[in-house]
Amino acid sequence: MPTRAFFLHHPLSAALRMLFLAATLATSLAHADEYADVNRLVRASQYPEALAKADQYLAGKPRDPQMRFLKGVIQTETGKSGDAIATFTKITEDYPELPEPYNNLAVLYASQSQFDKARAALEMAIRTNPSYATAHENLGDIYARLASQAYSKALQLDSGNTAVQPKLALIRTLFSADTKASQKPAATTPVAPAAPAPPAAAKPAPVALPAAPIAKAAPVAPPPAVPVAKVTPVTPPRSAEVAAPVASTKPAAAAAAGTEKEVEAAVRAWADAWAGKNMNAYLSSYGQNFDPPGKQTRKGWEEDRRARIVSKSRIQVKLSNLAIAVQGSKATARFKQDYSADTLNVSSRKTLDMARIGDHWVIVRESTGS
Numbered sequence: 001m002p003t004r005a006f007f008l009h010h011p012l013s014a015a016l017r018m019l020f021l022a023a024t025l026a027t028s029l030a031h032a033d034e035y036a037d038v039n040r041l042v043r044a045s046q047y048p049e050a051l052a053k054a055d056q057y058l059a060g061k062p063r064d065p066q067m068r069f070l071k072g073v074i075q076t077e078t079g080k081s082g083d084a085i086a087t088f089t090k091i092t093e094d095y096p097e098l099p100e101p102y103n104n105l106a107v108l109y110a111s112q113s114q115f116d117k118a119r120a121a122l123e124m125a126i127r128t129n130p131s132y133a134t135a136h137e138n139l140g141d142i143y144a145r146l147a148s149q150a151y152s153k154a155l156q157l158d159s160g161n162t163a164v165q166p167k168l169a170l171i172r173t174l175f176s177a178d179t180k181a182s183q184k185p186a187a188t189t190p191v192a193p194a195a196p197a198p199p200a201a202a203k204p205a206p207v208a209l210p211a212a213p214i215a216k217a218a219p220v221a222p223p224p225a226v227p228v229a230k231v232t233p234v235t236p237p238r239s240a241e242v243a244a245p246v247a248s249t250k251p252a253a254a255a256a257a258g259t260e261k262e263v264e265a266a267v268r269a270w271a272d273a274w275a276g277k278n279m280n281a282y283l284s285s286y287g288q289n290f291d292p293p294g295k296q297t298r299k300g301w302e303e304d305r306r307a308r309i310v311s312k313s314r315i316q317v318k319l320s321n322l323a324i325a326v327q328g329s330k331a332t333a334r335f336k337q338d339y340s341a342d343t344l345n346v347s348s349r350k351t352l353d354m355a356r357i358g359d360h361w362v363i364v365r366e367s368t369g370s
Helices: 029-043 047-060 065-077 081-094 100-111 115-128 133-157 164-182 250-275 279-284 298-310
Strands: 315-327 330-341 344-357 360-368
Touching: 029 047, 029 065, 047 065, 065 081, 065 100, 081 100, 100 115, 100 133, 115 133, 115 279, 133 164, 250 279, 250 315, 250 330, 250 344, 250 360, 279 298
Parallel strands: none
Antiparallel strands: 315 330, 330 344, 344 360
16 A cells, blocks of 8 residues: 655755655554554544544553554654654664664654754664665765755855865755755655564564655755854864864873773673574674674574574673773774573683774674684
8 A cells, every 4th residue: 555745844955754654564463453544544634533543542552663653653743743752762762673763753853953863863773774775865864964064164164265165065956956856746655564573572572664765855945054053163273383282192091981981882782682682683783794604694694693592591691801992993892701591501702893883883703712
């Protein structure tokens, strides 16, 4: 069944794409009618009726991610952005493996010109699903808008800077082309049923949300210049002669320590996901260029890890003597690993080679031994 184009107007010139649920959802037949009814009411713009029906359903099943997602869409359509942000945020907390709520959060943040928050939400969506094309496109739009703000600010501070003007003109040309394209009649996109998510321990199995994008929203034309109030003025030194004295090494040491803590947090999150058998979080800890052991393909390695981990009734992973070395965008974490699963207990030395992708650290190589 085709979906209705979902339009969201906001000041982002290259309009982001927000997802809307179709009636064909991957869920049990027992609840299919309730989802279909709410979708039908939303497509008919009968938002009060749709919201009432969604609330009635959620009164009995408050953790249902599918109906909560629909409620967030209804809140967005009716201009209740704050409520929609709260709804999508809570879904990401309860079901961090679902990328779609992060995407819709980014659209809402962008509509409020909170581009840093929008960027962070999209990076989380991509970390959850690196193949999520909609989030990649939206992230490109966010970067373009941030670049436009930075170039406009540079011109306000130095109107004679001839190097900045062509860059700003290029981005505005991109926005203009996007505006013309999005003013064409929006085509609807059929959404195929998604595969049901596997059952999770200690909480209801999350319903897989559809990944098919909706047609772009009609964008708002960009302002001629970004207001000064939106960007904190920073005046860089014009030349080496007037530059500030070289700072002490203390801030650099503090930054290095902060980076090491980020790597440590990523390593411990990986171990926690392993122990908790949270396969989505566990596999997303490995980068796209991760080198599987032996001659395994990435797909074969993932299937093997899933089979080994999910089959265990209990898993414990304890890390000790953790030593981290960071060099630019690369890091190495060495530690003692005590692994316990069912009747198996193993202690070993492990090394994780890691790389920084955006704001996150991922594993690119894993080895056992001294």
